[in-house]
Structure formats: C-alpha cells, structure tokens
Amino acid sequence: MKLPNYIDLAIIGAGVQALTLTTHLLQKSARHYHKFLVFDPSQTWLSQWQQQFAAQQIPYLRSPAVHHPDPNPHQLRTFAEHRHHELFPPYDRPGTKLFNDFCDEVIRRWKLADKVYPAKVIQIFPIKRASHSRFQLVLNTGETIMTRRVVLATGSGKVQFPEWVGKITSDYPLDKLCHSQQVNLNQLNLTGERILIVGGGLTSGHLAKGAINLGATVTLMTRKQLQSKIFDADPGWLGPKYLKDFHAETDWSTRYQHIQQARNGGSMTPEMMLQLSQAANEGKVRIDECCQVKDAQWQNNLWQVYCHDGNKHQFNRIWLATGTRFNVNKHPLLEDILNIYPTQIVNGLPVLDEHLRLPKSNFFIMGALAALQIGPVARNIGGGKMAVGRIVPAIVKPSLAIG
Ligand SMILES: Cc1cc2nc3c(=O)[nH]c(=O)nc-3n(C[C@H](O)[C@H](O)[C@H](O)COP(=O)(O)OP(=O)(O)OC[C@H]3O[C@@H](n4cnc5c(N)ncnc54)[C@H](O)[C@@H]3O)c2cc1C
Structure with missing residues (x-):
C-alpha cells in the first residue's frame, strides 16, 4: 500500500477497540468514510489479542457474546448458529476460536483487511495554527503522514x-x-x-x-x-445503574476512586x-x-x-x-501532544472531553486511558463500544467537529 500524504483520521493500534471503532464509523457514514488508516507494526488486526490468548491457552472469553466489534449486538450469536457448543455458560461467553473466526468475518464484511498500514507510530508532532490544526505522524519505516485527527488505541499499558x-x-x-x-x-x-x-x-x-x-x-x-x-467489573458499569452517578460526579479524583473500587484488583x-x-x-x-x-x-x-x-x-x-499500569505521562507518543494540548491528569489518567478528545483538539484516546469518562470497563470490549459511541459522532457530525 502506498502511504498517502494526508488523511482525515489516523487510528493508532489495530486491536479490538480500533476494530470496534472502524465498523461503527463505517456504519454511521453509510460506508462512505474512506479517509482513514490504521497503523500497527503487526500488519494485521488483533495480532496482540490473538497472541495473548494463544500463549496463555485461554479457552474462552470472560465477556459475554454481545461484546464484540460489530455494530449489531446479535451478530456473534447469529454467526454461532451452528457452533452453539462454542458459547459457554453463563452469558454465552464465546470460545476463543469462535471469537477469532467471527472477527475475521467482521473484517471481511466491512472490507477492513487493507486498512492496516504495517508500521509503528514512533512520534506525533502536533501542528497548531489559528485556522486549523494537524498532526504529523512519524513511522518506524522512516515515512511521515499528516492527519487531521488521531485516535490513540494502543491498548495494553506498561x-x-x-x-x-x-x-x-x-x-x-x-x-x-x-x-x-x-x-x-x-x-x-x-x-x-x-x-x-x-x-x-x-x-x-x-x-x-x-x-x-x-x-x-x-x-x-x-x-x-x-x-x-x-x-x-460488575455489568452495572455498562449502563445507567452505576454510570449515572459516575457521570454526575464532577470531582475527577472521586471518579478515579470509583474505578479502583469497582475493579478492586484482580x-x-x-x-x-x-x-x-x-x-x-x-x-x-x-x-x-x-x-x-x-x-x-x-x-x-x-x-x-x-x-x-x-x-x-x-x-x-x-x-x-x-x-499493567496506564499512565499518559509515560506513554511514548504523548509527550509532545500534552505540551500543546495540556489537560488535568489524575493518577495517570487524562481528563478528556465528552467525545474523548484532549481539550480543544482532534486527538482522541480510547481504551483504559479513557476510564475517567467511560468508567471501570474502559479497557474491555464493552468499554470500547461505549468509547465509540462518543468518538464517532464527533467525527461524522460537522457540528461536533473541532478545527
Ligand atoms: C489475556 C487477556 C484476556 C482478555 N480477555 C478479555 C475478554 O474476554 N473480554 C473483554 O472485554 N476484555 C478482555 N481483555 C481486556 C481487553 O479487551 C483486551 O486487552 C483488548 O486487547 C484491548 O483492546 P485494545 O484494542 O485496546 O488493545 P490491544 O488488543 O492491545 O491492541 C493494541 C494494538 O496497538 C498496537 N500498537 C501499540 N503501540 C503502537 C504504536 N506506537 N504504533 C502502532 N501500533 C501500536 C499494538 O501492536 C496492538 O496491536 C483481555 C485482556 C487480556 C490481556
């Protein structure tokens, strides 16, 4: 694939969260949104996920069958029509092979296989002008690319x-x-x-x-x-049961405490x-x-x-x-970004706006680092879906866009 000079959106990382983002983006734009690329040194979707599940011989997921990267929550169950023995009680938790086969099918159906550019992003320079702002990504291949927006979906932490x-x-x-x-x-x-x-x-x-x-x-x-x-984390964190009070809490440190209490270690x-x-x-x-x-x-x-x-x-x-521990101050790609778009940081987590952007920027963060907005499930597949519900409108609706 030839790297273009400029794209509208660069997604950094090709994990479950990024895959969830791209399917929802295409769904909301009636598949017209083509101006994005996903960067991952592995060249393929979900390589880190699949490697970890294989290396630890994990037989099935911990999350239920409704948590997966496709916008239709029933799609995995439909896919498993003739593979019911690969859904494990309670809550039909999908077997590892079933989940991976399903994700392959999602990638094929949404025509996403050629969207992963095989490179690691090693630096991001924010370029801020009065009229507009851009980001220049430097890749480990020596190439560079300009983008209007960035979504950081690099997963696992330190x-x-x-x-x-x-x-x-x-x-x-x-x-x-x-x-x-x-x-x-x-x-x-x-x-x-x-x-x-x-x-x-x-x-x-x-x-x-x-x-x-x-x-x-x-x-x-x-x-x-x-x-x-x-x-x-309790499933109440996926809906209003706990999130209503969480979002009503205006003190970020208290929100952090709630996240810690909900996960309570392993x-x-x-x-x-x-x-x-x-x-x-x-x-x-x-x-x-x-x-x-x-x-x-x-x-x-x-x-x-x-x-x-x-x-x-x-x-x-x-x-x-x-x-692993999640800390924006230790993220190798964030130093220059946080200098230009500073935000309050609470125990390593950034305070993001409601669309998961660093304030007044087109720099979005999903995954565990978005926990102050998303709550204790931010790192999981279900949390990815919640993050996408906030990010996608800011990309597809001009009224919510910045710059
Ligand atoms: C063993 C294990 C089992 C889990 N099981 C479940 C489960 O059953 N259900 C659930 O909901 N959650 C589960 N999780 C939690 C979570 O869903 C996973 O960690 C998931 O992989 C997170 O997805 P992600 O896209 O944020 O990150 P990842 O899957 O880690 O993907 C991030 C990607 O970013 C890439 N990347 C990193 N840095 C750069 C860079 N500088 N440039 C370009 N690319 C980069 C990496 O190569 C990687 O491919 C599990 C986690 C682990 C570790």
Whole structure:
C-alpha cells in the first residue's frame, strides 16, 4: 500500500477497540468514510489479542457474546448458529476460536483487511495554527503522514513489576522470571518444575492451569484473598445503574476512586476458582493468599524466595501476573501532544472531553486511558463500544467537529 500524504483520521493500534471503532464509523457514514488508516507494526488486526490468548491457552472469553466489534449486538450469536457448543455458560461467553473466526468475518464484511498500514507510530508532532490544526505522524519505516485527527488505541499499558523485582542482585536467566505477557505456554516443557505465580487475577489462573498441564506444580501467591467474580467489573458499569452517578460526579479524583473500587484488583471467574481448588486437592497447586514476596535471589539454579510471613520457598521459575499500569505521562507518543494540548491528569489518567478528545483538539484516546469518562470497563470490549459511541459522532457530525 502506498502511504498517502494526508488523511482525515489516523487510528493508532489495530486491536479490538480500533476494530470496534472502524465498523461503527463505517456504519454511521453509510460506508462512505474512506479517509482513514490504521497503523500497527503487526500488519494485521488483533495480532496482540490473538497472541495473548494463544500463549496463555485461554479457552474462552470472560465477556459475554454481545461484546464484540460489530455494530449489531446479535451478530456473534447469529454467526454461532451452528457452533452453539462454542458459547459457554453463563452469558454465552464465546470460545476463543469462535471469537477469532467471527472477527475475521467482521473484517471481511466491512472490507477492513487493507486498512492496516504495517508500521509503528514512533512520534506525533502536533501542528497548531489559528485556522486549523494537524498532526504529523512519524513511522518506524522512516515515512511521515499528516492527519487531521488521531485516535490513540494502543491498548495494553506498561507492565507492572512488584517492588522486590528491582532489588534482585543476583544474575539470573531472563526466562526464569517473566511477566505474564512474556509467557508462552506453547513453547515450554515444565515437567517436574516448581513455579511461583504472583497475582490474583484470571491470568494467574490460566497460567497455573497451563503450567500444571505441562507437568509443573504451582504456588499461586496473592496479596489479598482470591475474589470470585464472573466479570472483572460488575455489568452495572455498562449502563445507567452505576454510570449515572459516575457521570454526575464532577470531582475527577472521586471518579478515579470509583474505578479502583469497582475493579478492586484482580478477580477470578467462579469456574476458574473451582478448577484451582480441585488442583489444590490433588496437590498440583498451592494457594498462598494474603502472602507477599519480600526478597528473591537466584542461587544454585533455583529461586530462593523469602516471604513477609518469614517462610522461605524454592522455585524453578517465577511468573508475574501483576497486570499493567496506564499512565499518559509515560506513554511514548504523548509527550509532545500534552505540551500543546495540556489537560488535568489524575493518577495517570487524562481528563478528556465528552467525545474523548484532549481539550480543544482532534486527538482522541480510547481504551483504559479513557476510564475517567467511560468508567471501570474502559479497557474491555464493552468499554470500547461505549468509547465509540462518543468518538464517532464527533467525527461524522460537522457540528461536533473541532478545527
Ligand atoms: C489475556 C487477556 C484476556 C482478555 N480477555 C478479555 C475478554 O474476554 N473480554 C473483554 O472485554 N476484555 C478482555 N481483555 C481486556 C481487553 O479487551 C483486551 O486487552 C483488548 O486487547 C484491548 O483492546 P485494545 O484494542 O485496546 O488493545 P490491544 O488488543 O492491545 O491492541 C493494541 C494494538 O496497538 C498496537 N500498537 C501499540 N503501540 C503502537 C504504536 N506506537 N504504533 C502502532 N501500533 C501500536 C499494538 O501492536 C496492538 O496491536 C483481555 C485482556 C487480556 C490481556
């Protein structure tokens, strides 16, 4: 594909959120809106999503069948007409293969396959004039392109490591201490190994199950007690039940507190809790709740792990399912943008306008960084849909446009 000099809209990232945005944009513009491109170094839609699901051997999604990138909420169920066994109770949560096949069909039906330009955006220069403003994107291919609008949909945030990791003084093989995003269960043989998994979210559960299947015994260590929840945030956060009060709250710090309380760290689905307790009964996993690592050192080919409760354990590997952190100040693409379009930042989250723009700009942000407007589900597929409901009108309706 030849890169044009100028486009109306650049979408950065080709994940689930960006795919949701493009289908809704085309729907609302009767498929006439062609002046956009999506940038992603992977060249294809959903590569990060598919890689993570495959690497962690996740059998089905946590979200229900109505959450997907197509504008018609029933479309996935219709697609699954002859594949009902791939919808898992409760709430018909789609199997991973079903969801991926469905997304392929969405990409085909909306003719989006050639919309992903294979490049990473490495810098964005805001160009602000009295009459209009533009953004110049610099790509890792050395090319540049001008755009009127940008939607930042780069997803996952910065991996979060516990403090004790920074205090490890011994050298260790890098594959013996990994963040969950770096673990690929398909490339490992763990026969006879002891693995420490830190974190109490669903990812810990997937990794524990995978490691057990590969012949390891697992210790799952969590700061708090494991929480059992079907979804990561209550479905009341997808509609007026909780969002009415959330949006009425004018203090951004209080909104931030509500987001934190609603997610309350990680949680596991009830069926994952059941599988783990069965594995615990069989002696394949040990669950250490309310326990924290104090120090770990690599000695004699093993991790010597010292905990706050005074106990010492030995492991062959440590996996950190400790999540990611979202902070606009640390986002590699946002420094120049925030200098020109400053906004209040609350615990790393930007205050955006109601269409998810940085104030008085055509720079939109979706995903977890839009949580002060969207709420605790901002990072999820359902949150993506809510974000799109705010972004698309500002793009297709001239009366809502800036510049
Ligand atoms: C293991 C896992 C399971 C999950 N399961 C569910 C679920 O069942 N239901 C649910 O609702 N949510 C789920 N989530 C949460 C969320 O839906 C996913 O994280 C989802 O991938 C978020 O979509 P996204 O488009 O924001 O980001 P991503 O899917 O991470 O996509 C972002 C894209 O941006 C690209 N990118 C990044 N930087 C640049 C750059 N500088 N230039 C160009 N491209 C760039 C990346 O290559 C990537 O392809 C899950 C998350 C994880 C990690």
